[in-house]
Amino acid sequence: MMHDHPDIETLSAYGDGELPALARTRVDAHVAQCTSCRGALAQVRALVASAAALPPDAEPPEAAWQEIRARIRREAGPRRVRRARRAWIGVGALAAAAVVLVAGNLLSRPGRSDKHFAGGTSAAVAALPAGLASVDRNYVASIAELRGTLEQQGRSLSPHTVRVLEHSLALIDTAIAEARAALAADPANAALAGILSAQYEHKLGLLQRVTKLVPAT
Amino acid sequence: MTARLELVPEDRSAEMALARRAVAGDEAAFETIYRANAGRVFGLCLRMGGSRERATELTQDVFVHVWQRLASWRGDSALSSWIYRVAVNLVLSNVRGEQRRLTHEMPEDDPKYLQAESRNPTTEHRLDLEQAIAGLPRGARTVFVLHDVEGYQHAEIATMTGTAEGTCRAQLHRARRLLMEALNR
Numbered sequence: 008m009m010h011d012h013p014d015i016e017t018l019s020a021y022g023d024g025e026l027p028a029l030a031r032t033r034v035d036a037h038v039a040q041c042t043s044c045r046g047a048l049a050q051v052r053a054l055v056a057s058a059a060a061l062p063p064d065a066e067p068p069e070a071a072w073q074e075i076r077a078r079i080r081r082e083a084g085p086r087r088v089r090r091a092r093r094a095w096i097g098v099g100a101l102a103a104a105a106v107v108l109v110a111g112n113l114l115s116r117p118g119r120s121d122k123h124f125a126g127g128t129s130a131a132v133a134a135l136p137a138g139l140a141s142v143d144r145n146y147v148a149s150i151a152e153l154r155g156t157l158e159q160q161g162r163s164l165s166p167h168t169v170r171v172l173e174h175s176l177a178l179i180d181t182a183i184a185e186a187r188a189a190l191a192a193d194p195a196n197a198a199l200a201g202i203l204s205a206q207y208e209h210k211l212g213l214l215q216r217v218t219k220l221v222p223a224t
Numbered sequence: 225m226t227a228r229l230e231l232v233p234e235d236r237s238a239e240m241a242l243a244r245r246a247v248a249g250d251e252a253a254f255e256t257i258y259r260a261n262a263g264r265v266f267g268l269c270l271r272m273g274g275s276r277e278r279a280t281e282l283t284q285d286v287f288v289h290v291w292q293r294l295a296s297w298r299g300d301s302a303l304s305s306w307i308y309r310v311a312v313n314l315v316l317s318n319v320r321g322e323q324r325r326l327t328h329e330m331p332e333d334d335p336k337y338l339q340a341e342s343r344n345p346t347t348e349h350r351l352d353l354e355q356a357i358a359g360l361p362r363g364a365r366t367v368f369v370l371h372d373v374e375g376y377q378h379a380e381i382a383t384m385t386g387t388a389e390g391t392c393r394a395q396l397h398r399a400r401r402l403l404m405e406a407l408n409r
Contacts, residue, residue, distance in 0.1 A: 079288060152245060
């Protein structure tokens with residue numbers, strides 16, 4: 008049996024089950040007979056429980072957001088300038104500009120690629136379940152923003168790439184339109200909601216890849 | 225990571241759409257992300273940073289960093305988990321930097337540091353746990369907060385802090401001893 012009392016750090020390690028077998032056996036035996044050490048061990052355990060129960064959140068001062076917003080606005084400023092400059096340089100190269108115009112039309116017009124949700128958006132969204140409608144709007148907004156970014160940055164795409172992209176977007180839009188129509192008829196169908204979401208993700212992913220992989224002009 | 229990470233109801237599609245809007249420059253979308261996660265991040269910064277002023281600065285740094293890196297979030301984990309991880313890494317990096325600067329001013333193992341911290345008027349009579357944590361030496365406080373408050377495992381803390389797992393364990397037990405001494409004083 009252990010004659011000296013184990014210190015708090017040893018009791019803490021004992022409580023966490025970290026002591027080697029021999030040391031653990033000795034502390035076991037000591038704690039079984041020592042009221043003082045049982046009390047100390049109980050205190051360590053109470054401390055650990057209290058720490059785990061501390062509320063995770065704390066309210067930051069409102070000024071924190073004001074400062075964050077000011078900082079990100081300062082950083083966003085130069086970015087906007089850079090984008091405008093890239094677009095201007097792109098227009099200077101006629102061949103590239105022609106391609107950009109084709110790509111811009113493809114990526115921005117609501118008539119063809121996005122006719123399924125841009126043309127009849129409000130009626131179709133209204134037919135979706137309430138929870139999904141807001142997600143749907145977020146997707147549509149994100150897709151529109153990506154198209155805007157592509158236009159703004161004057162991306163240069165080869166005619167072949169434009170054809171492939173147009174074809175892919177048309178296929179995805181068809182799938183989106185079918186999923187939306189099916190979901191409007193069966194709003195509680197979670198599988199259809201998942202399919203619609205997956206198609207939106209597919210479209211967003213495609214647009215994002217184009218934005219990132221094609222060098223700016 | 226095993227505890228307290230999911231801060232908001234998980235709707236990954238909505239989160240991804242929101243993040244994309246923020247990446248595209250939508251300030252309102254980013255404010256929504258901030259409002260959903262600021263309390264959790266500020267709570268962490270408060271415990272790790274030791275003062276409200278420092279925690280506010282750290283929280284601002286975390287969210288500016290999140291704004292800069294948001295495009296790299298792929299949706300593999302919840303957005304709140306990703307933000308929390310960014311916060312932990314940034315706070316740890318900050319703590320390490322401060323530790324290096326303060327090494328000559330405040331030896332980590334000097335118990336007088338804890339006593340000096342706890343002698344201010346607000347904690348003279350009875351330290352509550354939060355105040356006692358704030359008074360811990362940085363190394364011990366970091367490990368205690370990450371392990372006992374936030375629920376990280378020693379192996380994870382060792383990786384995050386770049387120290388040996390045994391050192392983390394030793395820091396934790398030391399922190400608990402110092403806290404018990406402070407709370408029983």
